[in-house]
Amino acid sequence: MYEDNKTYFKVGLFVATGLIFAMIIFLWQKKILFGGDSYKITVKFDNIAGLESGDPTMVNGVKKGYVEDIILIDNEPVVTIRLQKDVKIKEDYSIGIFMLDLMGGKKVEINPGKSIKYANISEPLIGKFYADISTLISFVGNMTDDIELIVSDLRNIIEKLYPILNDKEIIDNIKGVLKNSNDLALKANRLLAKNENNIDSITLAAFEILKKSNSFFDRNEASLSKSFENLLEISEKANKLLNEIDGILQETKSEKNNIGKLFYDENILSETKELLKQTNDLIKIILEQARNKGIKVDANLF
Numbered sequence: 001m002y003e004d005n006k007t008y009f010k011v012g013l014f015v016a017t018g019l020i021f022a023m024i025i026f027l028w029q030k031k032i033l034f035g036g037d038s039y040k041i042t043v044k045f046d047n048i049a050g051l052e053s054g055d056p057t058m059v060n061g062v063k064k065g066y067v068e069d070i071i072l073i074d075n076e077p078v079v080t081i082r083l084q085k086d087v088k089i090k091e092d093y094s095i096g097i098f099m100l101d102l103m104g105g106k107k108v109e110i111n112p113g114k115s116i117k118y119a120n121i122s123e124p125l126i127g128k129f130y131a132d133i134s135t136l137i138s139f140v141g142n143m144t145d146d147i148e149l150i151v152s153d154l155r156n157i158i159e160k161l162y163p164i165l166n167d168k169e170i171i172d173n174i175k176g177v178l179k180n181s182n183d184l185a186l187k188a189n190r191l192l193a194k195n196e197n198n199i200d201s202i203t204l205a206a207f208e209i210l211k212k213s214n215s216f217f218d219r220n221e222a223s224l225s226k227s228f229e230n231l232l233e234i235s236e237k238a239n240k241l242l243n244e245i246d247g248i249l250q251e252t253k254s255e256k257n258n259i260g261k262l263f264y265d266e267n268i269l270s271e272t273k274e275l276l277k278q279t280n281d282l283i284k285i286i287l288e289q290a291r292n293k294g295i296k297v298d299a300n301l302f
Contacts (some may be wrong), residue, residue, distance in 0.1 A: 037085040043095050043108075043127040048077045050106055051097055057108040059079050067108060070230060078124060086225065090115040095127035 016076065048070065055063035065083035072078070090113030100107040108127070119125060164170055192199070 038065070038082050039085055039121075040080055040082050041089070041121045042077045042124040043081060044124045045077045045079060045097065045127045045129055047129045048097055048106075049129055050081065050105070051077075051079065051108070055106050055108065057083065057110065059087050059110045059112060061109075065276045079108070079127070083110075084273075088112060089119045089121060089125070091119050093119055093125065095125060097127065098131045124253075191205070 009130045018193070051067060051070065053069060056063050057067065059065075064087050065081055067079055068082045070077060071080075089110070092113035092115040094111045094113070096109050098107055098109050099105070113119075138171050145266040
């Protein structure tokens with residue numbers, strides 16, 4: 001009996017020691033017991049799609065850490081990741097959640113970037129979830145109603161097209177349109193083939209004209225520029241002259257010059273009218289005397 005108890009004790013001690021070593025190895029593998037040279041970063045995601053604490057973190061495909069904790073802040077998942085200290089995250093980093101295996105496991109994949117500046121890891125970094133098979137299956141499942149609606153619409157369209165496609169007159173018209181289109185294309189091809197040389201000649205002539213025009217502008221660039229400057233100068237002088245004329249007209253209308261006073265001053269205008277009237281009367285008297293007995297002059301010269 002004593003020997004049996006001793007044997008049981010040895011077996012139990014052996015099993016317990018094995019379990020302890022297995023637990024130590026597991027925790028070491030997960031970097032939980034022996035953190036070593038490591039540090040933590042926090043990453044914000046819109047969706048983590050089933051990511052769990054302990055899931056691996058890869059850096060360019062090499063395991064360099066694990067997910068330590070996951071919390072929800074303002075309805076956004078914030079993941080704490082523990083990384084080995086030799087991982088240096090740069091400003092152009094990218095962090096994503098990917099499918100680890102077909103069983104639905106997840107992993108965090110980090111591309112540390114190649115920038116010369118380091119990212120500020122004291123603030124949460126930004127990560128992105130990349131859709132996996134389970135997400136795609138869920139997406140397709142959510143599209144079931146939309147697919148049914150599309151199929152129903154297609155069925156309705158086919159039902160409406162069926163009478164049209166069975167109408168012999170409409171089919172003949174469609175065939176006629178297609179035949180005419182084909183004939184038109186053939187005629188266009190023949191026309192192009194027949195006039196290919198003429199088209200080439202026109203193209204070459206146009207190219208030659210363009211070449212000569214460029215040459216003309218190159219040779220006369222200085223004179224053309226000078227002419228353009230002269231035109232601008234003439235235009236400026238013309239504008240100045242028009243402004244001066246406009247000023248004179250404004251002064252005339254406002255009676256600020258002699259011409260304005262002559263045309264718009266009522267006294268001068270009245271005197272001018274009276275002078276013209278008297279002149280007209282004098283001319284009438286002279287003409288009347290000239291027709292009758294000659295011009296009668298009554299004047300004392302000395």
